[in-house]
Amino acid sequence: MHKQTSFSVCGESLSAPMHICGFFDSREQQYEVIIPYILEGLEVNDKVINILEGNRHSEHCRCLADNGISIAEKLSSGQLEVLASENTYINGGKFAADKMYATLEQTLLSASRSGYDSVRACGDMVWALKNLPGTDELLEYEARLNLLTPQHSVSLICMYDISSFSQNTLTDILLTHPYVIKDGKISKNPHYVEPLELLSSISSRSGNLKS
Numbered sequence: 001m002h003k004q005t006s007f008s009v010c011g012e013s014l015s016a017p018m019h020i021c022g023f024f025d026s027r028e029q030q031y032e033v034i035i036p037y038i039l040e041g042l043e044v045n046d047k048v049i050n051i052l053e054g055n056r057h058s059e060h061c062r063c064l065a066d067n068g069i070s071i072a073e074k075l076s077s078g079q080l081e082v083l084a085s086e087n088t089y090i091n092g093g094k095f096a097a098d099k100m101y102a103t104l105e106q107t108l109l110s111a112s113r114s115g116y117d118s119v120r121a122c123g124d125m126v127w128a129l130k131n132l133p134g135t136d137e138l139l140e141y142e143a144r145l146n147l148l149t150p151q152h153s154v155s156l157i158c159m160y161d162i163s164s165f166s167q168n169t170l171t172d173i174l175l176t177h178p179y180v181i182k183d184g185k186i187s188k189n190p191h192y193v194e195p196l197e198l199l200s201s202i203s204s205r206s207g208n209l210k211s
Contacts, residue, residue: 005118005153007046009037010186014179016118017149020186021177022159023170030159033181034122035067037157042074047081047116049107051123054084078114085127095127095134097141101148108152122157129164140202142176146195157181 005016010033024030041048052060061082065071074080088103089095104121111119128138142158149156160173174180174191175198193201 005046007037007118007120007155008040009033009155009157010181010184012186014155014186016153016155017151018155018179019145019149019177020155020157020179020181021173021189022122022157022181023162024159024181025162029184031063032184034157034159035063037120037122038064038080039067039069041118041120042069042079044118045079045116047079047111047114047119048074049081049083049119049121051083051085051088051121053124053126054086056124057082057084079116085124089123089127090130090132094132095137095141097134097137097144100141101144104145105148108148108154112152118153118155120155122159124159126161126164128169139172139176140199142173143193143195143198143202146176146178 006013007016007018008014009020022030022033024033038048038050040046050060061071069080071080075082089100091099108119125138128135145156158173158177160170162170165173171191174189175193176195177189178192179186180189
């Protein structure tokens with residue numbers, strides 16, 4: 001277990017490590033939550049990572065700048081990284097849970113070596129709607145993150161547009177996050193399943209489908 005560090009989201013003071021799913025019904029609602037979270041992280045010298053579709057980067061950086069963030073300075077120093085889904089989650093046109101897990105793990109280790117006390121990351125999960133090869137590994141990936149996060153001082157917010165994802169997918173996603181943001185509020189998630197238990201269930205489900 002890595003040392004705990006505090007952070008705020010939705011007006012609540014919490015402790016990292018933490019893995020959160022954010023359910024949002026609009027871009028505006030998403031930014032109402034993540035802008036204060038990002039701002040605070042930059043102020044306390046956390047490493048801040050944003051992952052979203054490449055075609056949203058200009059709009060995203062403009063929104064951050066409008067809220068007083070010195071984009072050029074923060075990007076240049078490496079404290080802020082704005083990454084593309086196409087170069088991370090679906091690098092090479094497909095999703096590979098093992099590869100993305102290893103990428104995130106190396107990012108967290110690198111941030112620690114660079115002297116950051118904590119990492120804040122938020123990733124827009126809209127890429128999963130493209131139905132690219134490997135997307136069926138999403139639930140396994142989200143479950144495995146709960147084995148990774150306790151080893152680091154990190155808070156992860158996985159952002160899901162509730163108007164785009166199916167109810168079945170959102171129900172599955174709830175199983176993999178100890179905390180959930182909905183209607184602009186964060187709460188402990190009663191539907192969360194411990195990762196080893198869930199991974200065993202996913203493995204059994206996959207085995208039954210193949211037999």
